[in-house]
Amino acid sequence: MDNRDLKVLRHSAAHLLAHAVSRLFTKTLFTIGPATENGFFYDVLPEKNFKEEDLITLEAEMHRIKEQNFSIEHKEILKEEARKLFANNPFKLELIDEIPGNTVGIATQGEFVDLCRGGHVAQTGDIQFFKLLAISGSYWRADRNNQALQRISGTAFYTKEALDAFLQHQQDLIQYDHRRLGKELDFFSFHQEGVGFPFFHPKGKAVLNVLVGYIRSLLFKYNYQEITTPVILSEALWHQSGHFQHYKDFMYFTEIDGQAHAIRPMNCPGSILLYKERPRSYRELPLKLAEFGLVHRHELSGVLHGLLRVRSFTQDDGHIFCTKEQIEALVIETIEFVSTVMQRMNFQDIAIGLSTKPEHAMGTDEQWEYATNALKNALLKAGKQFTVYDGEGAFYGPKIEFGIKDSMGRTWQCGTIQLDFSQPENFSLEYVDHTGSRVRPVMIHRAILGSLERFFAILLEHYKGLLPFWLSPIQARILTITDKQMEYAQLVYTTLKDTGFRVEVDQSSDPISGKIKTAQREKIPWMIIIGDKEVQKKVVTIRARDGSQQTDILLSDLVNVAKAESKKTT
Ligand SMILES: [Zn+2]
Numbered sequence: 209m210d211n212r213d214l215k216v217l218r219h220s221a222a223h224l225l226a227h228a229v230s231r232l233f234t235k236t237l238f239t240i241g242p243a244t245e246n247g248f249f250y251d252v253l254p255e256k257n258f259k260e261e262d263l264i265t266l267e268a269e270m271h272r273i274k275e276q277n278f279s280i281e282h283k284e285i286l287k288e289e290a291r292k293l294f295a296n297n298p299f300k301l302e303l304i305d306e307i308p309g310n311t312v313g314i315a316t317q318g319e320f321v322d323l324c325r326g327g328h329v330a331q332t333g334d335i336q337f338f339k340l341l342a343i344s345g346s347y348w349r350a351d352r353n354n355q356a357l358q359r360i361s362g363t364a365f366y367t368k369e370a371l372d373a374f375l376q377h378q379q380d381l382i383q384y385d386h387r388r389l390g391k392e393l394d395f396f397s398f399h400q401e402g403v404g405f406p407f408f409h410p411k412g413k414a415v416l417n418v419l420v421g422y423i424r425s426l427l428f429k430y431n432y433q434e435i436t437t438p439v440i441l442s443e444a445l446w447h448q449s450g451h452f453q454h455y456k457d458f459m460y461f462t463e464i465d466g467q468a469h470a471i472r473p474m475n476c477p478g479s480i481l482l483y484k485e486r487p488r489s490y491r492e493l494p495l496k497l498a499e500f501g502l503v504h505r506h507e508l509s510g511v512l513h514g515l516l517r518v519r520s521f522t523q524d525d526g527h528i529f530c531t532k533e534q535i536e537a538l539v540i541e542t543i544e545f546v547s548t549v550m551q552r553m554n555f556q557d558i559a560i561g562l563s564t565k566p567e568h569a570m571g572t573d574e575q576w577e578y579a580t581n582a583l584k585n586a587l588l589k590a591g592k593q594f595t596v597y598d599g600e601g602a603f604y605g606p607k608i609e610f611g612i613k614d615s616m617g618r619t620w621q622c623g624t625i626q627l628d629f630s631q632p633e634n635f636s637l638e639y640v641d642h643t644g645s646r647v648r649p650v651m652i653h654r655a656i657l658g659s660l661e662r663f664f665a666i667l668l669e670h671y672k673g674l675l676p677f678w679l680s681p682i683q684a685r686i687l688t689i690t691d692k693q694m695e696y697a698q699l700v701y702t703t704l705k706d707t708g709f710r711v712e713v714d715q716s717s718d719p720i721s722g723k724i725k726t727a728q729r730e731k732i733p734w735m736i737i738i739g740d741k742e743v744q745k746k747v748v749t750i751r752a753r754d755g756s757q758q759t760d761i762l763l764s765d766l767v768n769v770a771k772a773e774s775k776k777t778t
Pocket residue numbers: 219220223315323324325326327328
């Protein structure tokens with residue numbers, strides 16, 4: 209079934225909904241009822257506000273109308289006639305006035321008539337599989353200054369399987385929402401005292417530390433040098449970089465010794481000052497500076513969303529200063545970097561986009577052509593497929609963006625590689641080439657995970673809370689059947705702990721079933737179960753979260769088994 213067909217079905221379902229509303233809540237005024245990407249809605253002005261319970265009765269009435277199997281007839285009538293038909297509804301009258309020509313379309317099914325330009329199924333009985341989902345607030349023409357309305361939304365599919373799959377997916381989105389998982393797993397919280405500023409609890413911080421450690425190991429492999437630059441810098445600097453002009457509404461400001469300062473929304477100027485700190489030779493290039501940089505951005509309270517949209521976050525930032533001849537190889541390397549990381553996180557599907565010169569851009573056409581070709585060639589040489597987004601680059605240079613598809617089918621934009629002609633100009637950056645002349649370097653901004661906080665949220669939802677062994681804050685918990693095995697449990701504990709694994713012993717007096725239940729709730733990957741038999745044979749039993757067991761693992765093999773487990777991506 210293609211999308212167009214679904215649109216027809218869903219728009220017809222919106223009529224079906226309106227028909228049901230008109231029967232049960234006769235004073236309701238209808239506005240518009242379009243199909244959407246995931247379903248349909250109808251915006252209405254109710255006599256009395258609809259409540260969630262009303263969805264049940266409305267849905268039942270929709271089924272009744274479906275059974276009555278009215279044919280849906282569409283025809284054009286004179287505007288004059290239509291104005292009489294909808295005389296009591298100022299919204300429809302406004303719509304009629306806006307439609308060009310002398311006629312407008314109407315759709316009739318049974319006793320119900322709606323203003324409509326058409327595109328329906330043949331009869332109400334064709335709308336078999338639908339579900340009302342929510343009631344929310346809206347405004348006439350989506351404008352806050354207009355009449356407040358209520359939006360009833362739902363979805364419809366051609367098959368029961370497709371509807372069920374959709375509803376399951378909706379349930380998953382709620383159940384595995386990172387805000388919910390973060391609370392359940394004691395990973396992070398938000399407080400009124402700092403709206404939009406996340407607090408990471410010990411377990412959440414442990415996961416972040418693993419992520420940072422992993423990225424650091426790759427920074428080492430790719431010869432980056434890690435730096436730290438200040439969170440607060442003078443306001444003048446942000447004028448020079450251009451951030452103030454473009455970004456000031458998103459920045460926080462402060463004053464130090466009577467001088468205007470700003471809290472950084474980006475890390476770039478810090479790296480630039482560090483580059484400029486002394487003369488640079490071509491021998492130092494490419495100079496790859498990495499920074500886990502904490503930035504603050506003033507997001508409006510309405511757009512804050514758990515860890516996905518916060519007011520302070522840490523970027524796994526990197527700034528590479530290079531010659532233009534080095535761009536291509538560096539981009540190939542960065543693509544490999546991103547691919548390695550995403551495979552490790554079990555993201556199989558990476559969509560790559562290349563954004564080219566926008567209408568208003570800095571730099572010459574030659575610079576843009578050179579840089580865009582360098583990005584393109586790098587993608588081709590790396591054997592990657594990509595989509596070109598014409599004119600979507602930043603004004604200061606073309607970029608590559610990586611979109612990762614998660615286990616629930618959503619695409620998240622994470623890594624970026626951004627070429628920049630603008631900052632090297634703004635700050636008169638130079639290096640001395642092999643002939644002794646001063647040359648402008650190219651600057652590449654690149655991030656692999658992007659915001660660590662946001663990536664953490666994406667990971668949590670992607671794994672549905674079941675972080676793999678290597679990422680879990682507590683990798684293993686040792687559960688004894690009785691206290692008699694505590695001494696051996698301690699030996700198992702030190703065996704793992706001393707080799708760097710995050711392990712705990714359950715010290716509670718709960719029965720083993722209770723201990724398992726607790727560990728299961730905390731989604732700990734390994735429950736190491738120890739009874740008398742394990743003590744005697746110097747072995748352990750490993751129970752995984754899915755209930756599967758590995759028995760008779762020799763204590764002397766345990767570290768190797770754990771190391772093998774660490775390599776897995778799920
Ligand atoms: Zn219609």
